[in-house]
Amino acid sequence: MTTANGTKTLTHNYGEGLGYRSGALHGEFDQGGADGSCRAVVSQSYNTVLQPHDGNSGAAAAAALLYGSSGAVGPCYANYTFANNTLIVNNPAATGIEVSYNTYTNLAFSNNYIAPVYTVNGGCIYEVGNPSFTNSPTFYGNINMLTGNTIAKFGSCP
Amino acid sequence: MISAIQRGGGQTTGNGCVDLLVHGNVSGTIVIKNNRWRNGADKVHGTFGCGIENSIIVDIYANSVADSLTITNNLCGINAENGPAPDPNGVTTCFGANMTKSGATIDAEYNAVFVAWTIL
Numbered sequence: 001m002t003t004a005n006g007t008k009t010l011t012h013n014y015g016e017g018l019g020y021r022s023g024a025l026h027g028e029f030d031q032g033g034a035d036g037s038c039r040a041v042v043s044q045s046y047n048t049v050l051q052p053h054d055g056n057s058g059a060a061a062a063a064a065l066l067y068g069s070s071g072a073v074g075p076c077y078a079n080y081t082f083a084n085n086t087l088i089v090n091n092p093a094a095t096g097i098e099v100s101y102n103t104y105t106n107l108a109f110s111n112n113y114i115a116p117v118y119t120v121n122g123g124c125i126y127e128v129g130n131p132s133f134t135n136s137p138t139f140y141g142n143i144n145m146l147t148g149n150t151i152a153k154f155g156s157c158p
Numbered sequence: 159m160i161s162a163i164q165r166g167g168g169q170t171t172g173n174g175c176v177d178l179l180v181h182g183n184v185s186g187t188i189v190i191k192n193n194r195w196r197n198g199a200d201k202v203h204g205t206f207g208c209g210i211e212n213s214i215i216v217d218i219y220a221n222s223v224a225d226s227l228t229i230t231n232n233l234c235g236i237n238a239e240n241g242p243a244p245d246p247n248g249v250t251t252c253f254g255a256n257m258t259k260s261g262a263t264i265d266a267e268y269n270a271v272f273v274a275w276t277i278l
Contacts, residue, residue, distance in 0.1 A: 003263065008263070
């Protein structure tokens with residue numbers, strides 16, 4: 001969902017995707033963008049995403065379960081917040097939270113919980129497509145529930 | 159102000175697909191709430207039909223004058239059981255919106271989305 005330079009709030013939603021494969025049917029919420037004015041304000045909080053494995057699909061393309069992205073180069077955000085989201089990524093293709101392509105100011109990740117069950121290297125917060133940041137993104141209280149490790153920086157996912 | 163409130167499913171736009179489309183110069187507030195959708199595989203056509211491929215169940219087209227969009231307490235299910243594999247380039251989503259008015263807001267709360275595919 002796209003708003004050019006307004007406010008977008010996604011909160012207390014539940015998404016579930018079973019049998020994900022290569023670009024369809026995963027339970028993420030938003031790839032919508034903004035314009036280039038750098039005034040858009042986006043918040044994703046208290047959402048839950050479950051990406052179960054159906055037992056037949058096998059490995060598939062990587063699927064982020066929360067996106068901070070429009071999927072295209074150009075959009076710019078004044079504030080972008082991920083807080084208190086829970087991701088259960090029981091699928092070999094699932095990853096975590098993806099930030100990609102766009103320009104961000106005040107990008108913040110706090111108290112997100114990622115449980116990468118039955119994944120190879122999932123359970124991370126990561127960059128794709130060289131996003132740019134006008135100030136340093138902040139990380140606080142994000143936890144990989146499988147390892148118990150704190151996610152305090154961008155990492156790599158398969 | 160206009161409130162576009164669709165209850166109990168929505169209109170059928172072809173191939174068994176259930177969609178709610180809002181397009182044109184809708185002004186003011188758009189509210190989508192308390193809906194239950196379920197789109198399934200299109201066995202007649204031997205594909206997923208519009209219920210799966212290229213399906214945006216609620217679609218707010220590019221709109222020059224709407225101030226806000228609120229999507230609350232909806233349940234959206236897309237079930238592709240017993241069908242072929244989804245097209246990797248297809249678009250399957252429940253809520254799509256393009257709010258082009260400067261400062262337009264989008265609020266989505268307490269929605270549930272279920273998508274499923276099982277192999278034949």
